[in-house]
Amino acid sequence: MVEWPRWVRLRNDNHAGRFSVRDSRRNDYIEKARRLNIGRKNDKTEHVMASREQRFLGRKIPGALQVTKAEGSFIFDDRGRKYIDFVMGWCVGNFGWGNEVLTNAAAEFDGPDYVFPGHSYGPWTELAELLASISPGKLMKSFRATGGSEAVDIALQAAMVHTGRQKFLSLEGSYHGNAIGGLSVADSKNRQQCRNLLPHCYKVELPLDNEALERIDKFLKTEEFAAFIMEPISVNLGVLIPEMEFMTELAKLCRRYGTLLIMDEVATGFGRTGTLFASERYHLEPDIMCIAKAVTGGLGGLGATITTAAVARSMEENGSYYSTYGWHPRSVHVAIATIHYITTHQKQLLGIVNEMSEYFRSRLSQLRFKGVANHSIAGMAIGLELDTDDYASDIQAKCQRNGLLITAEGSTLLLLPSLNIDQAIAKQGLDILERCI
Ligand SMILES: Cc1ncc(COP(=O)(O)O)c(C=O)c1O
Structure with missing residues (x-):
């Protein structure tokens, strides 16, 4: 899909291949695009294409593709070239692009355009119950997020609220999303770019061996740490697979010192590493788990912070969290279909x-x-x-x-x-x- 400049983000009706905004508004946008020389009109489809001069900001990848189609394990570009996709949106398209079950679910959705976070919505309960049923250990309740970074942020907030503590421990060099919370607990180099990250974030240097466990023990025994956060298998550290002994001991230390164990399964979730969640490989029972990405197979933005009943209760009593677009009805519909798909297959x-x-x-x-x-x-x-x-x-x-x-x-x-x-x-x-x- 073309990524639109913010003001040209029109709702494209996929089936008709036409814009669904009224013609007059559409023409205004096209005219503005022409005037600012940032778009060109394709006569056949009347799409305002993003120009080669990139106006949206974000990750810069040399030779980035102009993607026009995705099918199975293939991506097609604007010149009709076909690529085998060994990236799959970085752990988003776990079930193949255009997966029939998921695309049908998206197409058949006929729920409300939107539900205000202060209202109730049956499919939210259904999705939360499904997530609880497939999550490891005693994870029971979900906070509604739009994606992985937000899910991590909620996890950090919940850990602070539940424990009354403010310190975090994590792996040096790790990645937990692009929000301030995730950047703070990830690679220390982030502090060179962003000077005002969260204080009190401590890192454990690799390798994850007995010495690392000793360092973790020293930190945690102060009983000042709200949480230890990591990916159970760190895709972001080049697929770092900790030893079973390390993870077992880490979980024990967290329990012993009242530090919550947060498993960030944003990348590893939904089968990526050979089990439904990578935590299962280590028989972990995290206090909080973050998920996003593959939960909709790419057909909607959705994340979740799944917690134990005790952590959820603390948030209900002393915390507060909501997100305007957290669990949008359409994304929820696809996420429910995804979970049914993965559990039945x-x-x-x-x-x-x-x-x-x-x-x-x-x-x-x-x-x-x-x-x-x-x-x-x-x-x-x-x-x-x-x-x-x-x-x-x-x-x-x-x-x-x-x-x-x-x-x-x-x-x-x-x-x-x-x-x-x-x-x-x-x-x-x-x-x-x-x-x-
Ligand atoms: C482990 C991990 N956590 C969090 C995130 C952030 O997710 P999102 O890009 O949906 O905000 C990512 C994204 O790659 C991730 O790999």
């Missing part, structure tokens, strides 16, 4: 994930990269640590030119294919990767 889907994961592992171990290449694979979260940042970004660019989308984060290549990818397509993608290394 769980065995089959996770079976494919684990089978394909082995396929990727065996192919990747045969590739001859320049220098050292360590891979780390959990389900369909695949990290390849290379020697240099330049080498990783060269491979990524070369793959894109040859029809394969992967991401490069520093010296790490990340492959995040759809969970139900066909082996023949996976093979084609890996063949391209092999030619580009």
Whole structure:
């Protein structure tokens, strides 16, 4: 989809391929786009295309695609070129683009345009109950968010309210979204750019070994820490898979010292690492879990902060949270369909994930990269640590030119294919990767 300048964000009626705003307003926008020379009119569809000169802000990716279509494990650009997608919106499109069940749910939605956060809405209860039923441990109640960053922010607020404490502990170099809360508990380098992040955020340096546990023990025994937050398997740290002993001991330390354990499953949730949630791999019972991304397969913005009854009670008594667009009815409808889809196909889907994961592992171990290449694979979260940042970004660019989308984060290549990818397509993608290394 074209990303529109804010003022040209018209509601495009997908089925008719026409704008649904009234003609006069539409023409005003088109005229304004022409006058400011930031758009061009395509005579056939009357779309005001975003110009090559980018006016929206955000992540800058050299050679970014103008995406026009997404189907299964493929992305198409404005020149009609087809790419195998090993990014899938970075853990959003877990079930393939255009997944019939999800697109049908989105198309058939006929609920209200919007529900005010102070009103009640049956499907909110239904979704919250479904989330509680699939979440690990005693997670029971959901706060309604629009996405992952907001879900993390709510988690941090809830931890402070519940414990009455203000310190946080997390992994050095981690990523927990783009809001101030998430930036504060993530990579310390964020402080160089943003000088006024939250105070009292402490980081544990990798590796996650016994020494790290000793450092965590020292921090937590002060009983000043509201929460420890991490991804159970850190996709953002190149698919870092902690040892079982580390996670078990970490959970024990948190319990012992009254620090809440927050699992950020925004990326790992919904089957990405081979179990429904990565917390399950470690038999964790987090106090709070954050989810977003794949919960709608890309068909709506939605996040959730799922807490134990005790944490929710504290928020009800002493906290407050609402979000104007948190759990928009249309997104909720798709999220409910997603959860039904994943629970009814769980065995089959996770079976494919684990089978394909082995396929990727065996192919990747045969590739001859320049220098050292360590891979780390959990389900369909695949990290390849290379020697240099330049080498990783060269491979990524070369793959894109040859029809394969992967991401490069520093010296790490990340492959995040759809969970139900066909082996023949996976093979084609890996063949391209092999030619580009
Ligand atoms: C672990 C983790 N937490 C939070 C976020 C933020 O989610 P969002 O981009 O939906 O705000 C991300 C996004 O990549 C993430 O990977």
